[in-house]
Amino acid sequence: MPRENFGPEHVFLAKEEILSYEEMTSVVASLLPLGLSKVRITGGEPLLRRDLHVFIALLRDLDSELDIALTTNGVLLERHAEILFKSGLNRITVSLDAVHTELFQTITDSKSSPEDVFKGIDVAQKIGLPVKVNCVVKKGVNESQIVPLTKACSERNIIVRFIEFMDVGTTNNWNLDSVMSGQEMREVLRDHFGPLEPRAAAHPSDVARLWRLVDGSTVGFIESVTKPFCGDCSRARLSAHGSIYTCLFSEQGFDLRGILRFGADEQEIATIIRDIWLHREDRYSELRTQLKETRHPVEMSFIGG
Numbered sequence: 001m002p003r004e005n006f007g008p009e010h011v012f013l014a015k016e017e018i019l020s021y022e023e024m025t026s027v028v029a030s031l032l033p034l035g036l037s038k039v040r041i042t043g044g045e046p047l048l049r050r051d052l053h054v055f056i057a058l059l060r061d062l063d064s065e066l067d068i069a070l071t072t073n074g075v076l077l078e079r080h081a082e083i084l085f086k087s088g089l090n091r092i093t094v095s096l097d098a099v100h101t102e103l104f105q106t107i108t109d110s111k112s113s114p115e116d117v118f119k120g121i122d123v124a125q126k127i128g129l130p131v132k133v134n135c136v137v138k139k140g141v142n143e144s145q146i147v148p149l150t151k152a153c154s155e156r157n158i159i160v161r162f163i164e165f166m167d168v169g170t171t172n173n174w175n176l177d178s179v180m181s182g183q184e185m186r187e188v189l190r191d192h193f194g195p196l197e198p199r200a201a202a203h204p205s206d207v208a209r210l211w212r213l214v215d216g217s218t219v220g221f222i223e224s225v226t227k228p229f230c231g232d233c234s235r236a237r238l239s240a241h242g243s244i245y246t247c248l249f250s251e252q253g254f255d256l257r258g259i260l261r262f263g264a265d266e267q268e269i270a271t272i273i274r275d276i277w278l279h280r281e282d283r284y285s286e287l288r289t290q291l292k293e294t295r296h297p298v299e300m301s302f303i304g305g
């Protein structure tokens, strides 16, 4: 969350306002019969929530086949990787927008360093937890990091996915000039490493398009601004306070917390979510340039990316 949004007057949600691990688990359980096969835990910063491994173990107990992933800034990963893995986590995505220490500290507005993040990545890999890296590229800010980050990841046998900077929320000063397209990022890589070759996607709902470098390593691009993929999107998002959002750019969610606490059983929750999902019409990324009205979409720090 940007520091200016987080002054001393910031009011945290009371503990009873956020969903318990048991409540989140029952939402997931209700969706398994409808075909839910993957859960991603994001945030905020998920490693800041106490005993996160307990939640992962609850999810794992539901279904041994469920794909459980986590997106984190990686700063606390070194400390938590092993217990998360032992509790049933399948894989980790680490956000890392710079390998240059000062630039990293400016972007993250923190005193942590890329080395802290790499320590966490290295521990995760050592214990057998697959890792991917996400890097949001903002023009004029961190395009200089594309080549060094690709090198650091390919040395570790990790796929780095470069993300086009999106206009999520209202506080990130987004404008089209600050977007570096996937095509422009590939040109930077081509100039340094030689020609790139596209690779086939494993699933239609995969958000990243994969390309192979001459040395055989793979890089990905999430091009949601220049090549929107709303039609293939199968993601519903559940906020910490229990609302379901059908799009990253939604202005409003649907309250599930009240329904859960009113005593709805898993079948009733499933019916409600199915209804919300079947009636969704949002495809913001495809409409972005045509929408003229002022919108107030939820912040990334709230909905989790």
Ligand SMILES: C[S@@+](CC[C@H](N)C(=O)[O-])C[C@H]1O[C@@H](n2cnc3c(N)ncnc32)[C@H](O)[C@@H]1O
Pocket: 042, 043, 044, 045, 046, 071, 072, 073, 074, 093, 094, 095, 096, 134, 135, 136, 163, 164, 165, 166, 167, 168, 172, 300, 301, 304, 305
């Ligand atoms: C909001 S973070 C939340 C999880 C965790 N705190 C982290 O840092 O990974 C989830 C993902 O959204 C990405 N992201 C944040 N702002 C973005 C933007 N404006 N455009 C594209 N991706 C963005 C981040 O880089 C990260 O990979």
